[in-house]
Amino acid sequence: MRKIVAGLFVSLDGVVESPEKWHFPYLNDEMAQIIGDQMKEADAMLLGRRTYEEFAAYWPNPEPQAADLAGYMNGTPKHVVTTTLRTAGWQNSTIVRGDVPAALKELKERPGKDISITGSPTLVRSLLAGGLLDELRLLIHPIVVGWGAKLFTDGEQVPLRLLDSRTLETGVIHATYGRA
Numbered sequence: 001m002r003k004i005v006a007g008l009f010v011s012l013d014g015v016v017e018s019p020e021k022w023h024f025p026y027l028n029d030e031m032a033q034i035i036g037d038q039m040k041e042a043d044a045m046l047l048g049r050r051t052y053e054e055f056a057a058y059w060p061n062p063e064p065q066a067a068d069l070a071g072y073m074n075g076t077p078k079h080v081v082t083t084t085l086r087t088a089g090w091q092n093s094t095i096v097r098g099d100v101p102a103a104l105k106e107l108k109e110r111p112g113k114d115i116s117i118t119g120s121p122t123l124v125r126s127l128l129a130g131g132l133l134d135e136l137r138l139l140i141h142p143i144v145v146g147w148g149a150k151l152f153t154d155g156e157q158v159p160l161r162l163l164d165s166r167t168l169e170t171g172v173i174h175a176t177y178g179r180a
Contacts, residue, residue: 017148048120056090
């Protein structure tokens with residue numbers, strides 16, 4: 001069975017919003033390898049509506065330095081969990097609505113590689129709470145951002161267990177969690 005795997009950039013104070021404003025000083029070859037490996041392990045993406053709209057606005061016509069990544073982003077099948085969008089115009093995109101847990105269970109049972117989530121913290125929280133997220137891979141940056149949306153908000157406790165961790169040269173911690 002396929003796994004649903006979320007990979008997120010997060011600050012020490014739990015912020016996941018706008019990583020383009022605080023993440024890049026920590027990006028090096030070591031982190032790029034981790035990100036690339038996660039992409040190679042997946043053949044489908046799962047996105048929340050907001051992340052989908054941001055990606056759909058950028059990736060069809062990215063800046064020249066992002067052209068290699070654009071091929072992956074545009075060519076990979078994308079499943080968008082939303083209650084508000086009626087259509088998904090970005091190539092290889094489909095809407096997931098209705099009984100989302102049943103739809104995601106069916107998606108996991110299809111043959112293939114991992115199903116990767118990038119961004120989409122609201123979706124990640126709901127999948128964790130619902131027992132549908134198999135792995136949470138965090139790149140924890142040694143910075144307190146001080147503002148912005150956080151990965152976790154007040155609410156239900158979700159016990160996790162550490163599956164793997166390592167500290168990168170930049171001080172970023174790559175930690176992989178599964179359900180406890």
